[in-house]
Amino acid sequence: MSVNYDQILEALWETIYMTGAAFGFSLLIGFPLGIFLVVTRKGHLLENESVSSALNMIINIFRSIPFIILMVAIIPLTRLIVGTSIGTAAAIVPLVFYAGPYIARLIENSLLEVDKGVIEAAQAMGASPAQIIFRFLIPEALSSLVLALTIAVVGLIGASAMAGAIGGGGLGDLAITYGYQRFDTFIMFITVAILVVLVQGVQSFGNILSRRVRRS
């Protein structure tokens, strides 16, 4: 028995849903973390060594766990949050733990690219730390931030496919259960093709958006 058209569509939708929801939550966690990583650095706006090293340690711990292991390792937590450890919603939890710290690092990198002189100018004109972050740092880094977040989305699409391994649904699930376990080469080909198109689309969109926001 082969897969029908609806199943592919549903898998695609699940992938988009998982990636989108995970990206949203990850951004909610990663964005502030990334900002704190930058501003608590030595010589920065709100220099604070203990906060800085604590944040770095936590993020490094999560970043060093391979996603496939992370997924399994936090199953009790997943159960606690969504009530089950199987299914699309359950896959979002590990995805957030995976992508949140990753986004924090990406945001940190982008914000660090902002010329120190601009921050100095902001301070010299009497801007508060919050004003410096929101009116200087983020706008100046916006274009680079968009590209960084594009990388995060692409990473999430990949990770969400892996979530299929624990029954998370989506294109990864389809590829594993039909393409791999049932030797259906056609399905394997279809899922890979869809993923390629998806990633291409996201990357192109990111590139265009990044150019758009370079000047605001």
Next chain:
Amino acid sequence: MIQFEGVAKTYHSGNQEIHALNGIDLAVETGEIYGVIGFSGAGKSSLIRTVNLLERPSKGRVLIHGKDISTLSSKEIRTIRKDIGMIFQHFNLLNSKTVFHNVAMPLLLAKTPKEDVKKQVKDLLDFVGLADQAQKYPDQLSGGQKQRIGIARALATNPSVLLCDEATSALDPQTTKSILDLLKKINKEYNITILLITHEMGVIREICNKVAVLEAGKVIEQGSVFEVFSNPQQATTKRFVRSVMNDELPESLLAQIYDTHSDQAIYRLQFTGNSVGTPIMSQVSRDFNVNLNVLFGNITELQGVPYGNLIVEFSGELNKVERAITSIRDNNIHIEEVTHYVS
């Protein structure tokens, strides 16, 4: 006015201590254009940053209008920073924002009403001569234009003090001149006290009233620009002065003197102010029957006062030469023998 009282700044890098400033005492009077000059690493940039507390002094005090700023809370510091504009060597504009938005930024931070922002930015851009560039982005502008934007931005909060951090060092000579003219105009029209740091003596000569020479975190010489230029004391000061007013004899000329003359007396004459206008040279030549040969000379303007420097060879009977020299000295012209040429 800005007063530095025993200001010191020490940086720690590893277990090394770097003394950027070693007890600076300076007073910048209201309405002055005060220049601090020094080679790189002398501590200029640390010094200027203590004024708006971008750098906190390790020791000593900085007083602005008599108020010790190191005792202020961070909120008060932000308030006083609005009274101290600053411009930078690399302009430090927001590349993601238009010229208009860049200049408006300090006003937006202060939550100025939109209509007022529009009007004030327009006035500021008019003042710096870039009214037609409001919708451009910084990377579409030349260095000089970017610095004008920087200046307009610094003036937006109506400061009483303007700090210039190597403001012309990234600009070509012609653009430097136009920016310096603009700074002069700001100083005159708004009576804004300007403190600038530079490594270019030309900048000091062009616009400053007073100058301090900084070396290894210390002020080694200070005074009015005229005093320091016409009579530099320290070796570093002399080097700076020489960089814009070459009063050294060219090597080739020196060699020629050694070869062809044996009993000459060579003197340096410094004319200042009114004495520039007197025909003293031809007068003593006639009166005492001595021959004067001008080997080298230049005249520049310092603070609107002409200042001349001549190196002259005197030949004739010894006693007549001596009388000629006395006569020159009596005319209030600084004259000294340049002994090292005649060895």
